[in-house]
Amino acid sequence: MIVAAAVVHGDAVRFLRHSSAESPLALQLGGSDPRLLAAAARAGADAGFDEINLNVGCPSSRVRAGAFGACLMAQPELVAECVAAMKSVVNRPVTVKTRIGIDHRDSYEQLAKLVRLSAAAGAEVFAIHARKAWLSGLNPRQNRQLPPLNYETIYRLKRDFADLTIIINGGISDLGVAARHLEFVDGVMLGRAAYHDSALLADVDTALFDAHGKRAHRPHALRRYLAYADEQLAQGTPIGHLCKPLIGLYKGIPGAKSWRRALNEISRSGATHAGALRHAAESIEDRLMAVAA
Ligand SMILES: Cc1cc2nc3c(=O)[nH]c(=O)nc-3n(C[C@H](O)[C@H](O)[C@H](O)COP(=O)(O)O)c2cc1C
Numbered sequence: 034m035i036v037a038a039a040v041v042h043g044d045a046v047r048f049l050r051h052s053s054a055e056s057p058l059a060l061q062l063g064g065s066d067p068r069l070l071a072a073a074a075r076a077g078a079d080a081g082f083d084e085i086n087l088n089v090g091c092p093s094s095r096v097r098a099g100a101f102g103a104c105l106m107a108q109p110e111l112v113a114e115c116v117a118a119m120k121s122v123v124n125r126p127v128t129v130k131t132r133i134g135i136d137h138r139d140s141y142e143q144l145a146k147l148v149r150l151s152a153a154a155g156a157e158v159f160a161i162h163a164r165k166a167w168l169s170g171l172n173p174r175q176n177r178q179l180p181p182l183n184y185e186t187i188y189r190l191k192r193d194f195a196d197l198t199i200i201i202n203g204g205i206s207d208l209g210v211a212a213r214h215l216e217f218v219d220g221v222m223l224g225r226a227a228y229h230d231s232a233l234l235a236d237v238d239t240a241l242f243d244a245h246g247k248r249a250h251r252p253h254a255l256r257r258y259l260a261y262a263d264e265q266l267a268q269g270t271p272i273g274h275l276c277k278p279l280i281g282l283y284k285g286i287p288g289a290k291s292w293r294r295a296l297n298e299i300s301r302s303g304a305t306h307a308g309a310l311r312h313a314a315e316s317i318e319d320r321l322m323a324v325a326a
Contacts, residue, residue, distance in 0.1 A: 034088045036099070037064030037073035049080040050268070054261050059084035061130065063091065065101040065111060067118035074119040074127070084158075085119055087112070089131040089147070092166035092176045103166045106135045106147060113150035120155030128158035130202075133186045134165035141186055148190060152197055160222050161187050163203040177225075188217040208233065208240040215241065229281040251282065255314050262307045273300035276310070288320045 035048050040062070051058055060077035062085065064070045074085045089112055091102035105112050112129070120127045129151050133144055148159055164180040171179060182204050191199040200220035205211055206229075211221040226233060232251055238244040262275045276296040283289040295313040302309065 034061045034063045034091060034096075034102075035073075036101075037062045037066070037069040040073035040076050041069055045076050045080075049077060049082070051081070052261060052264060054257070054264075056081075057083040059086045059128070061086040061088050062119075063088045063096060063099070063101045065099075065105055065108075065115065067114045070115050071118040071122045075122045078123040078125055082125075084126045084128055085123055086128045086130055086160075087115055087119070087156075089129055090162055090166070091173070092132075092135070092168055092171070093173045097168055103132055103135050104168060106131060106143070107138055109143075109147040109150045112147060113154040116151050116156045117154040126158055127156055128160065129156050130160045130162075132162045132164060132166050133183055136165075136168055139165045141189065144186065145190065145193060148194060148197070152194065158198040158200065159190075160200040160202055160220075161190070163187055163201060184214065184217075191218045206230065206233075208236055212241055228278060230284045231278060231282050232284065252314075252318050255279075255282070255318075259307055259311055259314065262310060266305055266307060272302070272304050272307075272310070275307075276300045279310075283317060286321065287324060288317050292317050 040048050049060070060074075060080075060082035062070055062073050062077070064073065064087075070087070077085050088096075088102055089105045092104075093102065096102035097104050105115075116127055116129065129148075131144075131147065133139065144161075151159070163182045163184050163186065164176070166176045167180065184201060184203075187199060187201045191197075198219045200222050201214050201218045202222035202224060205214065205221055205223055206226035211223075214221050223233075232254075235249045235251065235254065239248055258279070262272075265275055266272065276299055280293055280296055283292045292313065295309075295316070299309045299313065304310075
């Protein structure tokens with residue numbers, strides 16, 4: 034999430050910088066001022082983002098203090114105004130990420146009203162975290178774990194709004210489970226699993242889309258990632274940021290622990306080139322080949 038005011042009044046070039054390797058890519062904006070959101074959405078579209086998403090789900094106290102994120106669930110009319118303002122200036126999808134409720138405002142009717150008004154304002158895609166958020170008392174981490182998951186609410190939403198694209202999110206870390214959700218909704222969003230077990234994504238095409246011969250093998254994916262890392266390091270991205278998404282790549286595989294240790298050391302080194310990362314990648318792949326032989 035990038036705060037709309039930061040894009041409009043801050044260093045937009047830095048905030049909106051991304052690589053063509055990341056395409057298709059959504060820009061998620063945080064904000065509640067329709068004019069600011071529209072200006073930020075236009076800047077995002079001009080910068081090449083494929084989708085503009087409004088954050089109506091973040092429960093952090095800082096975000097709440099700014100009167101946006103999950104607390105906007107209490108103002109469905111304002112959310113619709115924001116969507117309409119963004120939609121009026123960009124010619125790409127404007128989408129909404131939200132939760133099933135906040136605090137004691139957690140009835141199905143309240144969620145359905147948010148979706149109905151936002152859809153009338155031009156949003157066609159809704160990604161919904163199947164947990165409510167407690168805006169006071171729980172921190173964001175607890176709000177990702179403690180409120181119970183309620184997938185049925187999202188299935189019901191899809192039944193009631195058949196023309197909309199409804200994407201389910203929350204607690205999904207297995208492609209078999211994802212496939213079962215897809216019997217009821219249009220899409221599945223993986224949050225932490227994509228990070229903690231990134232190799233899982235290599236099987237998505239074959240497991241869920243029945244595509245043949247497309248599996249991205251780990252060494253191939255890693256080689257492509259290293260090329261991306263070279264590009265990012267040259268632009269000043271700290272190496273620690275680039276190591277983070279690699280930490281779970283060898284989850285459950287012999288050598289995973291030394292891989293994580295190597296990544297931690299590389300992150301701390303503050304290196305400005307990917308040499309050590311390449312070396313660590315070669316070491317673990319050599320080791321795996323030796324085990325396989
Ligand atoms: C470190 C971290 C950062 C996150 N940042 C965002 C964010 O910027 N915007 C957003 O909509 N959700 C954000 N989320 C929430 C996830 O998108 C997702 O809704 C949540 O983790 C539940 O899905 P999961 O159980 O698959 O992880 C974040 C989650 C984590 C763990």
